[in-house]
Amino acid sequence: MEKKEIKVMExxxxxxxxxxxxxxxxxxxxxxxxxxxxxxPGSGKTSILERTSGLxxxxxxxxxxxxxxxxxxxxxxxxxxASYQINTGPFGGDCHLEAGWIQNALQEIDLSGIDYLFVENxxxxxxxxxxxxxxxxxxVVLSVTEGEDKPLKYPLAFRNSQFCLIxxxxxxxxxxxxxxxxxxxxxxxxxxxxxxxxSSKTGEGMDEWVEFLEKRAR
Amino acid sequence: MEKKEIKVMExxxxxxxxxxxxxxxxxxxxxxxxxxxxxxPGSGKTSILERTSGLxxxxxxxxxxxxxxxxxxxxxxxxxxASYQINTGPFGGDCHLEAGWIQNALQEIDLSGIDYLFVENxxxxxxxxxxxxxxxxxxVVLSVTEGEDKPLKYPLAFRNSQFCLIxxxxxxxxxxxxxxxxxxxxxxxxxxxxxxxxSSKTGEGMDEWVEFLEKRAR
Numbered sequence: 001m002e003k004k005e006i007k008v009m010e011x012x013x014x015x016x017x018x019x020x021x022x023x024x025x026x027x028x029x030x031x032x033x034x035x036x037x038x039x040x041p042g043s044g045k046t047s048i049l050e051r052t053s054g055l056x057x058x059x060x061x062x063x064x065x066x067x068x069x070x071x072x073x074x075x076x077x078x079x080x081x082a083s084y085q086i087n088t089g090p091f092g093g094d095c096h097l098e099a100g101w102i103q104n105a106l107q108e109i110d111l112s113g114i115d116y117l118f119v120e121n122x123x124x125x126x127x128x129x130x131x132x133x134x135x136x137x138x139x140v141v142l143s144v145t146e147g148e149d150k151p152l153k154y155p156l157a158f159r160n161s162q163f164c165l166i167x168x169x170x171x172x173x174x175x176x177x178x179x180x181x182x183x184x185x186x187x188x189x190x191x192x193x194x195x196x197x198x199s200s201k202t203g204e205g206m207d208e209w210v211e212f213l214e215k216r217a218r
Numbered sequence: 219m220e221k222k223e224i225k226v227m228e229x230x231x232x233x234x235x236x237x238x239x240x241x242x243x244x245x246x247x248x249x250x251x252x253x254x255x256x257x258x259p260g261s262g263k264t265s266i267l268e269r270t271s272g273l274x275x276x277x278x279x280x281x282x283x284x285x286x287x288x289x290x291x292x293x294x295x296x297x298x299x300a301s302y303q304i305n306t307g308p309f310g311g312d313c314h315l316e317a318g319w320i321q322n323a324l325q326e327i328d329l330s331g332i333d334y335l336f337v338e339n340x341x342x343x344x345x346x347x348x349x350x351x352x353x354x355x356x357x358v359v360l361s362v363t364e365g366e367d368k369p370l371k372y373p374l375a376f377r378n379s380q381f382c383l384i385x386x387x388x389x390x391x392x393x394x395x396x397x398x399x400x401x402x403x404x405x406x407x408x409x410x411x412x413x414x415x416x417s418s419k420t421g422e423g424m425d426e427w428v429e430f431l432e433k434r435a436r
Contacts, residue, residue, distance in 0.1 A: 042364025146260025
């Protein structure tokens with residue numbers, strides 16, 4: 001990589017970090033807990049949010065990041081969660097969200113009555129971890145179908161998160177997955193990680209997830 | 219995005235495309251079919267290659283792309299496939315492979331007796347599709363666990379591929395997945411796509427996959 005490019009990237013990152021800090025302060029002042037969810041495509045982020053809305057009495061808003069389609073925002077609206085879709089572009093498109101885009105989106109969103117603001121990042125275990133979107137909490141969703149080795153292979157998303165939701169555990173009986181090894185690999189990258197094992201299909205672990213959110217919101 | 223950055227990106231892409239064309243010509247001259255596999259993390263690319271090696275009598279070489287770890291190359295070597303690991307970097311790391319890196323790797327690889335060169339790209343359904351790695355065939359692996367909507371949400375990888383392996387079909391009985399809808403979504407993005415439905419666990423569809431490879435190698 002040429003030196004010039006590195007400089008450009010540094011400039012973008014430092015501008016992004018400034019906006020991210022502003023966002024965190026603004027949400028805190030409004031009494032809103034903001035949570036950034038990162039993961040591979042199809043790990044179950046949207047399904048977890050759908051199920052969360054039925055278990056939590058407070059107001060939830062979700063900003064959905066996708067390269068294309070409004071499918072996830074439509075699903076959430078059907079589940080009773082107000083949401084806003086950011087599309088990063090039809091051809092290739094940006095592989096992550098940035099704090100400035102969240103700030104722009106928030107100018108069009110009415111947050112009165114909202115206690116939790118979720119940012120559902122682009123399905124990508126690499127790039128989103130490099131950009132602070134200004135959330136109070138970063139979390140990574142890891143489906144048991146993805147294999148035990150993913151924390152080791154994609155360490156930054158795990159290093160930069162405070163919690164990890166291990167999802168789709170209802171599928172464990174049909175997979176050759178060693179759950180303890182998966183957990184150990186998460187902790188190897190981030191010993192402070194709060195791990196919640198859940199299934200949005202059976203509801204297993206969802207109470208623990210909601211309890212985690214309510215504790216952090218206080 | 220500033221204009222300067224777009225120009226830098228264009229310059230990289232056009233240099234990359236030149237190297238990719240060179241690679242394609244070189245491999246063709248050597249009688250080697252080169253295949254680039256793209257997918258989300260954990261879709262089963264490495265398992266498919268492991269199983270393929272037992273079904274094909276010709277020589278296979280695999281170039282493994284990962285941000286970190288040599289886990290996949292180690293798995294392939296255990297399965298009898300010679301392989302070379304490219305790590306794109308420990309902190310964050312590049313989210314895709316480029317043709318120049320493949321060209322550099324090939325300078326250290328002995329390809330005598332090799333008929334198939336696989337490039338297992340970084341697990342990422344976004345960025346790898348933007349960079350031609352100089353393969354004769356591009357393919358996308360889509361696990362049934364990822365959901366029917368992924369071709370619509372990550373269209374470029376599907377648009378730029380000639381074949382799609384729908385993997386882990388042994389899990390279908392335990393998922394709420396409409397397989398016909400998944401197939402229709404693939405074809406909506408790329409009507410010319412050759413689709414092979416398979417499971418590296420049960421072996422279902424693996425004969426069809428090997429037949430596809432052998433037909434293309436001729």
